[in-house]
Amino acid sequence: MKALMLGWEFPPHILGGLGTASYGLTKGMAQQEDMDITFVIPKPHGDEDQSFLKIIGACHVPVVWKENSWDYVNQRIGAMMHPDEYFRLRNGIKYDYRRIGTNDLGCIDFSGRYPENLLEEISNYEAVVSVLAHQLQFDVIHSHDWLTYPAGVFAKQISGKPLVVHVHATDFDRSRGQVNPVVYGIEKRGMELADHIITVSDLTRRTVIEKYHQHPDKVTTVHNAVEPLDDVDSFVKTPRKDKIVTFLGRITMQKGPEYFVEAAHSVLQRTKNVRFVMAGSGDMMNAMIDLAAKRNIADRFHFTGFLKGRAVHEMLAESDVYVMPSVSEPFGISPLEAMQVGTPSIISKQSGCAEILTHAIKTDYWDIDAMADAIYAIVKNPAMYKSLRELGREEVNNIKWYDAGIKVRAIYDRVRR
Amino acid sequence: MKNLCFYFEIHQPLRLKRYRFFDVSNNHYYYDDFQTEERIRALVEQSYLPANLTIAEMIRSSNGKFKCAFSISGIMLDLFEQYAPEIIDSFKELAKTKSVEFLAEPYAHSLASVFNTGEFETQVKMHSDKIENLFGKRPVSFRNAELIYSDEIGELVSKMGYKVMLIDEARHILGWKSPDFVYNHAYLPKLKLLVRNHKLSDDIAFRFSDHSWIDFPLTADKYIGWIKDSSPDENIVNIWMGYEAIGYFQHYSSGIFEFLKALPYKAMEQELNFILPSEAGKKIEPAGSLAVPYPISWSGHEKDLSPWTGNDLQQEALNKLYAVAERVHLCNDRPLKYDWLMLQATDHFRYMSHKDPFGTNYESPYEAFINYMNVLADFLERVDAQYPASIENEELNELLKTINNQEKIIVELEEEIAKLQKKKNAGK
Numbered sequence: 001m002k003a004l005m006l007g008w009e010f011p012p013h014i015l016g017g018l019g020t021a022s023y024g025l026t027k028g029m030a031q032q033e034d035m036d037i038t039f040v041i042p043k044p045h046g047d048e049d050q051s052f053l054k055i056i057g058a059c060h061v062p063v064v065w066k067e068n069s070w071d072y073v074n075q076r077i078g079a080m081m082h083p084d085e086y087f088r089l090r091n092g093i094k095y096d097y098r099r100i101g102t103n104d105l106g107c108i109d110f111s112g113r114y115p116e117n118l119l120e121e122i123s124n125y126e127a128v129v130s131v132l133a134h135q136l137q138f139d140v141i142h143s144h145d146w147l148t149y150p151a152g153v154f155a156k157q158i159s160g161k162p163l164v165v166h167v168h169a170t171d172f173d174r175s176r177g178q179v180n181p182v183v184y185g186i187e188k189r190g191m192e193l194a195d196h197i198i199t200v201s202d203l204t205r206r207t208v209i210e211k212y213h214q215h216p217d218k219v220t221t222v223h224n225a226v227e228p229l230d231d232v233d234s235f236v237k238t239p240r241k242d243k244i245v246t247f248l249g250r251i252t253m254q255k256g257p258e259y260f261v262e263a264a265h266s267v268l269q270r271t272k273n274v275r276f277v278m279a280g281s282g283d284m285m286n287a288m289i290d291l292a293a294k295r296n297i298a299d300r301f302h303f304t305g306f307l308k309g310r311a312v313h314e315m316l317a318e319s320d321v322y323v324m325p326s327v328s329e330p331f332g333i334s335p336l337e338a339m340q341v342g343t344p345s346i347i348s349k350q351s352g353c354a355e356i357l358t359h360a361i362k363t364d365y366w367d368i369d370a371m372a373d374a375i376y377a378i379v380k381n382p383a384m385y386k387s388l389r390e391l392g393r394e395e396v397n398n399i400k401w402y403d404a405g406i407k408v409r410a411i412y413d414r415v416r417r
Numbered sequence: 418m419k420n421l422c423f424y425f426e427i428h429q430p431l432r433l434k435r436y437r438f439f440d441v442s443n444n445h446y447y448y449d450d451f452q453t454e455e456r457i458r459a460l461v462e463q464s465y466l467p468a469n470l471t472i473a474e475m476i477r478s479s480n481g482k483f484k485c486a487f488s489i490s491g492i493m494l495d496l497f498e499q500y501a502p503e504i505i506d507s508f509k510e511l512a513k514t515k516s517v518e519f520l521a522e523p524y525a526h527s528l529a530s531v532f533n534t535g536e537f538e539t540q541v542k543m544h545s546d547k548i549e550n551l552f553g554k555r556p557v558s559f560r561n562a563e564l565i566y567s568d569e570i571g572e573l574v575s576k577m578g579y580k581v582m583l584i585d586e587a588r589h590i591l592g593w594k595s596p597d598f599v600y601n602h603a604y605l606p607k608l609k610l611l612v613r614n615h616k617l618s619d620d621i622a623f624r625f626s627d628h629s630w631i632d633f634p635l636t637a638d639k640y641i642g643w644i645k646d647s648s649p650d651e652n653i654v655n656i657w658m659g660y661e662a663i664g665y666f667q668h669y670s671s672g673i674f675e676f677l678k679a680l681p682y683k684a685m686e687q688e689l690n691f692i693l694p695s696e697a698g699k700k701i702e703p704a705g706s707l708a709v710p711y712p713i714s715w716s717g718h719e720k721d722l723s724p725w726t727g728n729d730l731q732q733e734a735l736n737k738l739y740a741v742a743e744r745v746h747l748c749n750d751r752p753l754k755y756d757w758l759m760l761q762a763t764d765h766f767r768y769m770s771h772k773d774p775f776g777t778n779y780e781s782p783y784e785a786f787i788n789y790m791n792v793l794a795d796f797l798e799r800v801d802a803q804y805p806a807s808i809e810n811e812e813l814n815e816l817l818k819t820i821n822n823q824e825k826i827i828v829e830l831e832e833e834i835a836k837l838q839k840k841k842n843a844g845k
Contacts, residue, residue: 270438358771361783369437376438377787383733384786391771 028401043112092135149190201352235317251282344388491524581698597651637679
C-alpha cells in the first residue's frame with residue numbers, strides 16, 4: 001500500500017500540533033509492513049527523521065522546465081534530493097506554471113510557515129503536487145488539514161486515486177465561530193470531493209457533519225495518540241515550596257486563557273502557596289498580563305513566553321497541575337504530554353482528548369468554579385495528585401499511534417474498493 | 418423440608434450538594450435536598466409503596482405463611498420520616514402481621530465495622546433502638562451494610578447479642594459448599610450465618626425483565642420449580658435483594674408484582690415453607706462453620722471491599738474521616754453528630770471507585786472525591802472548633818484514659834474494700 005501524504009509541518013521544525021500529529025501517525029502506520037509513505041511538505045530542513053518514510057520538499061520539485069546539468073543540480077539540492085529524482089520529476093511537468101515565480105531550477109520557494117500570502121503558497125503547493133501526481137506511483141492520497149486540500153483534490157483528479165482528508169482542526173475552532181469565508185470554502189470543497197474524511201475527535205466530527213454538511217457515513221473519527229518519550233525519566237520535578245499550576249499553549253482566544261487567570265484568582269483567595277504559570281505567546285498575551293494585574297495576583301502569576309522542544313516537557317514535568325481550558329479544541333495533544341511526565345491534567349469538556357481520557361479532570365471551559373475547585377483539590381490533596389499522576393501516566397502509555405494507524409489503514413482499504 | 422428466606426434491603430444516601438472549596442468554613446449545609454427528595458419520592462411511589470401493598474396482600478392471602486425480612490438503614494428511616502412518612506406507616510402495618518422481621522444494621526449504612534469498632538457498636542445500638550421504637554420489636558438478626566462480614570465482625574455482632582447474621586455467597590469462602598444451608602461462625606457456634614443464594618436472587622433483581630436472558634420470561638412456576646429440583650438435603654434458600662428491584666429496576670410493566678403474588682401459592686403447592694432469618698437460626702441445624710479471615714461483601718465478582726476502599730482516593734477519604742471518630746464521640750453537638758453519620762454512608766466512597774461507581778451522580782470518581790473532601794474539610798474544621806487540635810493530644814487523651822479506666826479503677830477499689838473488710842473481720 002503506497003500512500004501519498006500531503007502535509008505542512010514535520011518535526012523537528014514545527015509550529016503547532018499538526019506537525020506532531022503528522023509525525024506520530026506516519027510513524028505508527030509505518031509499523032505496518034506493507035505500508036509505504038511519501039510525505040510532501042513545503043520546505044524540509046534536512047534534519048527530519050526519514051527512517052520510516054520518504055519526505056519530498058515541495059521547494060525541490062520543478063514545476064517549470066529548466067535545462068540544468070546533473071552536476072549543477074547535485075550541487076544545488078543534492079543534499080535534499082537526488083538529482084536523478086529531480087530529472088524524473090521534471091518529466092511530470094504537464095502544465096504551464098511560468099506565471100509563478102520560480103528559481104533557476106524551476107522550483108518555487110516556500111516559507112514553510114503560515115505567512116501573509118498563505119493563499120498563494122497553498123496554490124503553489126497545489127502546482128507542485130500536480131507534478132508529483134503525474135510522476136509518482138501511489139494507491140491513496142491523504143491530505144492533512146485545509147492547506148493541502150486543494151492539492152489533494154487536484155492529485156485525485158489527475159491520478160483517479162481515492163482521496164482521504166484528515167481534519168486536524170476546522171476554522172470554527174480557530175475563530176470561535178467567526179469563520180473566514182475563503183478558508184471555509186477551501187475546507188468545504190476539500191471535504192466534498194474527498195472519498196473519506198478523518199476527524200481527530202467526535203467533537204470535530206460533529207462540526208464536519210453539522211457545519212460542513214457532510215454525510216455522517218463519510219466521516220470517521222481516529223483519535224490522536226502520543227509518541228512515547230524515550231527520555232521520560234530525565235524529566236524530574238524539583239522539590240519546591242510552592243505548587244505550580246501551568247497553562248501551556250498559544251495565548252489566543254481559542255485556548256481560553258482568561259478562564260485560567262480567573263480560576264487562579266479564585267484559588268489564590270484561599271491559599272498562598274501556589275504559583276501560576278502561563279507559558280506560550282499569542283495575541284492575547286498582553287491582555288492576560290493586564291487581567292492578572294487587575295485581579296491583583298501578578299505576584300503569583302508568571303509568564304514565560306514561547307517554549308519549544310525540550311523546554312516544553314521540562315515545564316510540564318515541573319508543574320503540579322496542567323490546565324487546558326480550551327474553548328474549542330479539536331484534539332489537544334498537550335494534556336497527553338503532561339500526563340506522560342506524570343503531571344495531573346485538567347481539561348475542558350470542549351476538547352477532543354476528553355473523549356479518550358478517564359484519569360484527567362474534565363470541566364466546562366467557562367466553569368471557573370469547577371476548574372478552581374479541581375486545581376485546589378490537586379495541590380492540597382496528595383492522594384488526588386498521586387492517583388491522577390500514576391493512573392494518568394498508565395492510561396496515556398496505552399494510547400498508541402500504532403492503533404490509530406490501523407484505523408487509518410482500514411479506511412484506506414475501504415476507499416480503494 | 419425446604420425453606421425460602423426472603424429479605425429486602427432499603428437504603429439511599431443523603432446526596433451531597435455541589436460544595437466548592439470556597440464554601441469551606443462559610444457554609445455548613447452539605448446536602449442536596451432536592452435531589453434526595455426527588456429520588457426518595459420516585460422510589461417510594463414506584464417501588465416501596467406498591468411493593469409493601471403487594472407483600473401485605475401476599476401475607477393475607479397465604480394466611481401468614483408468606484414471610485420476609487427487611488433491613489432499613491437508619492439514614493433511610495430518617496429520610497422516610499422527612500419525605501415520605503406514609504411508608505413508615507405502611508411498614509408498621511406490615512410489622513403488625515408478625516410475618517415480617519426487621520434486621521439490625523449500623524445506623525449510617527457505614528463501613529464502621531471495618532474502620533472503627535467503637536463507632537460500629539454505637540451505630541448498631543442506635544439502629545436497634547430506632548427499630549424497636551418504630552416497630553415495637555428489638556431485632557435479633559443482623560446484617561451489615563453491603564453484607565460486609567469477617568470472623569472479627571461476626572465476633573463483635575455475637576457479643577452484642579445477635580443470634581443470626583446474613584452474609585453473601587463468596588466463592589473463595591464457600592468453595593464447594595452450597596449457600597443453601599445454615600452455617601456457624603468460625604469459632605463462636607452461637608452465631609448462625611445465612612448465605613445469600615446469588616443466582617436465584619439476581620434472577621429476580623437483575624434478570625427478571627432481561628429479554629436476552631435465556632430463561633426469559635421468568636414465571637413463578639419455573640422459579641419455584643428450580644428450587645424444588647435442587648438437591649433435597651439443602652434446606653434453606655436465601656433470596657435477598659435491594660427493595661428497589663421490585664417496581665423500580667424491574668418495572669411494574671414487567672409483571673414483577675404478579676410474579677411475586679403467585680409465589681406463595683406455587684411454593685405451597687410444592688410444599689415449600691417461608692421462613693424468617695431469626696427462625697432459621699433457631700430451627701435449622703447448622704451444616705458446619707465458615708472461616709472468613711478477610712472481610713467479604715456482596716459486591717462485584719471479587720466480593721471484597723474494593724468497591725469502597727480499593728483506590729488511593731477512597732483510602733484517603735476514609736482515613737481522614739475515621740481519624741476524628743474519637744473526638745466526635747466526645748461531642749454533644751447534635752448537628753455535628755448528624756453530619757458525622759451522614760458522611761459515613763458507604764455510597765460516598767462507592768462513587769469514588771474507578772472500577773464500579775454504582776449509582777453515582779457524579780461525572781467521574783475524581784469529581785466525587787473533590788466534592789466529598791471539600792465537605793469533609795468543613796466538617797473537620799467544625800470538629801476542631803469543638804476540640805482544638807492543640808489540646809487534643811494531652812488533655813483529650815487524659816480524659817479518654819480516665820473514662821476508659823473508670824470501670825477498672827472501680828473494680829480495683831472494690832477489691833481493696835473487700836480485702837480490707839476481710840482483714841477487719843479477721844481482726845475481730
